[in-house]
Amino acid sequence: MDVSFxxxxxxxxxxxxxxxxxxxxxxxxxxxxxxxxxxxxxxxxFVPVEVSLDLARLVSEHxxxxxxxxxxxxxxxxxxxxACTSGSFVGGVAGERAMCExxxxxxxxxxxxxxxxxxxxxxxxxxxxxxxxxxxxxxxTQSLEEYLAxxxxxxxxxxxxxxxxxxxxxxxxxxxxMARASVRxxxxxxxxxxxxxxxxxxxxxxxxxxxxPVISANQVTMxxxxxxLGTRAVGPYQALLxxxxxxxxxxxxxxxxxGWA
Numbered sequence: 001m002d003v004s005f006x007x008x009x010x011x012x013x014x015x016x017x018x019x020x021x022x023x024x025x026x027x028x029x030x031x032x033x034x035x036x037x038x039x040x041x042x043x044x045x046f047v048p049v050e051v052s053l054d055l056a057r058l059v060s061e062h063x064x065x066x067x068x069x070x071x072x073x074x075x076x077x078x079x080x081x082x083a084c085t086s087g088s089f090v091g092g093v094a095g096e097r098a099m100c101e102x103x104x105x106x107x108x109x110x111x112x113x114x115x116x117x118x119x120x121x122x123x124x125x126x127x128x129x130x131x132x133x134x135x136x137x138x139x140x141t142q143s144l145e146e147y148l149a150x151x152x153x154x155x156x157x158x159x160x161x162x163x164x165x166x167x168x169x170x171x172x173x174x175x176x177x178m179a180r181a182s183v184r185x186x187x188x189x190x191x192x193x194x195x196x197x198x199x200x201x202x203x204x205x206x207x208x209x210x211x212x213p214v215i216s217a218n219q220v221t222m223x224x225x226x227x228x229l230g231t232r233a234v235g236p237y238q239a240l241l242x243x244x245x246x247x248x249x250x251x252x253x254x255x256x257x258x259g260w261a
Contacts, residue, residue, distance in 0.1 A: 010036065015225045016077030016107070017041045018068040019195070020059045020084050022051075024168035025218065028200050029083070032222035032233040040075045042068050050164035053090055053140055060087035060095075062102040069106035080104075080111040081225040083195045085217045086140055088113035089147035096147075110228055114195055114217050117224035119151050121240055125213050127188035132158040133178045134193040135167045144193060157184035167196040175199060179206050179214070189239075192216040204236045213239035213246065 013036060017029065021043045029039055044064050049055040058064075060082075069080055080103050082088055088096050096116050103111035122130065130148070132155050134141045141160045148155060159182040161170070175197065179190055189212050192199050199216035206214045223233045223240055232241065239245040 012036060012038045013229055013231075014038050014040055014075055014077035015229070016069070016072035016075070016080040016109075018065060018072070018080065018082045018103070019043050020055075020087060021046045022165075023083065023196055025196060025198060028198060028218050029222055031200050032219060032235050033226070034231060034234050037226065037229070037231065040072055040077055042071050044068060051086075051136065051140070051167065052164065053086075053143060056084075056086035056090040056140065056143075059084060060090060060099060062099070065099060065103050066106040069103050069111075073107055077107075077109060079109055079225050079228050080107050081117075081221050082111070082113040083218070083221050085114045085118070085144070085193045085195060086136065088115035089144050092147055093150045112221075112224050112228065114221045115147060117220040118191065118215070118217070119153075120224050120227075121215050121220040122153060122189065122191075125189055125215070125239060125246065127213065128152065129154045129156050129186065129188045131156055131179075131182040131184070131187040131190040131212075132193065133160070133175065133182050133190065134158070135161040135163045135170060135197050136194065137162050137164065156187045157182045167194055168198065170197055172198065172202050175202055176206065179210070183210050183212070187212055189213040189215060195221065200235070203238045207237075207239060207245065215240050 017039050019041055044059045047058050096113055099113055100111045145155050159178040183190060195217040203214050226233045235241050237245050
């Protein structure tokens with residue numbers, strides 16, 4: 001059979017992804033990626049520690065990151081993304097920047113982290129007051145709030161699950177319920193933390209219901225990595241990816257007398 005007319009595979013651009021050993025949502029990352037971009041994933045070494053601040057520190061050590069990035073060098077990615085929220089906020093803003101610098105030294109290409117991408121996304125949306133959903137324990141959630149506060153972000157409401165393992169098994173219904181519980185007062189946006197928490201399909205629905213931008217850990221990671229490549233993440237109608245979605249729904253005009261007895 002002559003297949004010469006096919007011309008061979010199309011050129012691909014590479015995004016290297018360093019994920020914690022227990023990351024289970026590879027397919028969710030791919031859903032935001034256009035056809036001409038490939039993800040090259042590697043994982044940090046296994047350590048017998050449950051999800052906690054200790055684990056966050058272990059999976060973000062500079063030596064561990066350097067080894068992972070050097071393994072990815074073989075496939076020549078154009079950018080490296082560290083896909084872990086807690087591992088990238090546990091050291092504060094300075095710690096996140098140091099992680100990026102360590103990865104860039106090891107790979108000689110630009111690098112970013114989920115927590116750094118979160119701040120980029122909030123800046124893009126003009127959001128300074130946010131509601132927060134996490135699957136973490138109270139101590140890990142508090143560490144995220146401290147990172148956000150250091151960056152000038154106010155948390156107006158929060159909901160957390162207290163999980164220490166198997167976060168990828170949380171059903172969408174629980175994510176939605178936590179999102180509703182967290183949105184209080186006047187939040188500019190909602191952030192759903194943890195790259196191991198499934199969020200892809202709930203973002204547009206939550207935005208329509210809550211009437212604010214909704215962003216998640218995996219979404220901001222892929223959005224930032226692809227933006228650095230000069231291309232765009234793909235996905236259903238959502239504020240971070242589509243500027244037209246940031247205007248919010250058009251509400252019908254109401255008679256100012258309605259509701260008065």
